[in-house]
Amino acid sequence: MATRAPAPSTSLPIDDEEVDTLTIGRRIRQLRTARGMTLDDLAQAVGRAPSQLSMIENGHREAKLTLLQTIARALECKLDALLDAEPLDPRTALEVSVERAMRGQTFQALGIAPFRVGRSVPDEVLAAMLALQGEIERLREERSATPEEARRANVALRRLMRTQDNHFPELEAEASRVLSAVDHPGGPLTQRAASDIAAHLGFSLHYVPDLPSSTRSIADVKNGRLYLSTGVAKGDPRTAVLQALSSRLLGHGEPTSYDEFLRQRVETNYLTGALLMPEGDVVTALREAKERRAISIEDLRDAYSVSYETAAHRFTNLATVHLGIPVHFLKVHESGTITKAYENDDVNFPTDRLGSIEGQMCCRRWTSRVVFDVDDRFNPYYQYTDTGNGTYWCTARVEQSSEGAHSVSVGVRFDDTKWFRGRDTANRGVSRHAVETCCRRAPVELEAAWRGAAWPNVRTPRTLLATLPTGAFPGVDTTEMYEFLEGHAPS
Template sequence: MTIIEDAPIDGEAADALTIGRRVRQLRLARGMTLDDLASAVSRAPSQLSMIETGKREPKLTLLQAIARALGTTIDALLEAEPLDERATLEIALERAMKGSTFQTLGIAPFRIGKSVPDEVLRTLLRLQGEVDRLNDERSATPEEARRANVELRHLMRRQDNYFPELEEHAQRILAAVDHPGGPLTQRTASDIAAHLGFSLHYVSDLPPSTRSVADIRHGRLYLSSTVPHRGDSRTPVLQALASRILGHAEPHSYAQFLRQRVETNYLVGALMIPEAQAAAALQEAKSRRAISIEDLRDAYSVSYETAAHRFTNLATRHLGIPVHFLKVHESGTITKAYENDDVNFPADRFGSIEGQLCCRRWTSRVVFDIPDKFNPYYQYTDTGNGTYWCTARVEASSEGAHSVSVGVRFDDTKWFIGRETTNRGVSRHAVEVCCRRPPEDLETQWRDQAWPNVRTPRTLLATLPTGAFPGVDTTDLYEFLEAHAPEG
């Protein structure tokens, strides 16, 4: 450690509170009073008292003198860990008293005397932690969620939507169960569960707010015995196991919750469509100028959305193609979005795309009006940022129909099946008259003669779901586990 002579000691490894506690405990262990140590280092007792209580940072020369007087080394005084549990509790509480929680509650810092029992210190720290948790829950407003979502999307953009550490996790798990490649079967999903120490149990009374429940104590994974319409029985198994594979802990913020959800979905995609085989197939398709999301979907027996997601993971890293991805509800609302090709998505003042109305001229909206639901829909769209080509499909879900589209810049269209399409659109969604306002003649005729009963989104005015696992009724969850836990 390099320290400038006579400079204050700072940094995480040299926390003033920790140094002060070490000095006091070593002094007491050697039977020295504060006056004794002050005399040995030629300082006033009050000055040393300020150091021992962490109210003053010692300079190097004084710290060296203190170390010599206590028969120890300066490195020993600068260790980050306090000497015993009592010191750890005192330091934690003193830090808490300097924090915003105590200040907001109007609790003035107080001296922690020797007579204060350890359990009282633990109780105060637990109470402070619970107040912080409740404050975090209350701050999970829609605005907070939008900001967290924007930050996460920026991270994905910086990484071209590619996370190498998650790819490595998937490779290790697939190798552990000897997956030969190709579509991942239900049996292989069960093998992955067994490899992670879980048995699968299909039940009819899964809590309504959950897709699966893991009983970590008994190594049991509960899933619904009813597969939703057009559902994939592998997905809930892999989603439940992904959090165990990744070592997810209870999320302490909505941003962490969103990050865990993205990581889970990414890992599931990487397990169902392994990187090595899929990248090789896509590179071969590019050489033939025949890239197709449908071909990727069919090769691995996954949904179109899963194939589209996986393509966006691999396209830039392995093919050198920037892309954008959109999932749009039949109401026109964007529910998922990603881009690294400079396409200009509609956004609110926070920069959030999700929840915005998709331009009516874009492929993602036009596809809802296409009668042919069997074949993919292709379209070129001229925008203020240039021309983009997109391929899209409509898929049904429990929340209504959604369109899923993948798009690229005009120069990259040459690599894709569907580039010959004659479908064209013009979008100027940055200009209000593009589609956010109706044509003038329609508005004139109906402006004062229409009054719709709006289907208000249930989260419009509410804060986001609170709790360790947002949206999950933990009472239902724990009662379910209690009812299904094996005896003994």
């Protein structure tokens, strides 16, 4: 026997953001009182019990469409007058907002039972309640991402990246769509092309000397302006422009959790790299280099006029999917702290009890640490490192940042070294960081002589110690940002 499809519901969804039960109920009450009708009068006109209509007016019951049509006829108005999303007056808006807040998680978490907002409650009291509720939510958001939660989010994201071989086809497709829209001919992205992308998205570029110090750029969405520092304009502004535009391209909103914040940041950086170094062109170049057994991160950097880190990131995006080469990426602060990591080649990086790599000390015998002691900063540094999990080859460079020097390294398993330039290096190391005494503990003699007689001031990057995110825009002084926008907005 065939199953009959259920009839479509004639009731309105209670959690519809545009037209909810609270707004509808208040509109019915406003229209009823404006016509001098009591609740009993309306109940008699529509053939329902007064208690039922009271529940509807207070937003506690969802009215079916047929009943709303009957109520509209009784109030001598059109149905649209009841379904309009906008409240009738400021007082009604306050009442609806307070009652909606009382049904939310903040009031429930505080154990405050919902109560009826009578007409005798002053507007100032309702406004104060909403302000307090908003401040409580803000404080809860600021404290929602503990360092442990941040590490868990990093672990989950890295597992996803490993599952996908650090390749996100949907972001590659978005980059291809945007480049096609501005008629990019292929190859490296020029500054003019970056400006064309901005114009395509409805933004004009403005370089200003007073950009807030806590920001890299600010997008004035209302007026279609993208503000960047004049200091960026003196160099290569492409990355700053594209990072700002990537969030708009991906439709990012204010993150509601650290997971979402971290994912947005990764997506923004990925899309920026995909625009600067288009997949089709880079893959063609890498395949040719593999045939010549001359893959080089430096060649990618120079061909596309990007930073070494950007070239290294882009290589990890494409190496496994298009070249069949598992790979690992590591960024290490000069203090020895790992700030970024990715691997799908079974390399054994140090982790905490949650499995997080970021924030751990990199083995002092690993390429990423050894490179800091190399005097030659012009040429790349290559090294083979023997581990308990096999031998790995890495290429590394040191780059400067606002928080000091960082090393960026890319590595592969020994069997895949044959495809890379620099495989003939004589530099070798032995890392046993899985063993406590390799680098996590000092030699017994040194520890005995100095333990208890030394007290260092840690140089760990401050970002690893912060409980991010704090607020909607982590690390950004929003007052400074809004004052900047207000001062620069077109008159």
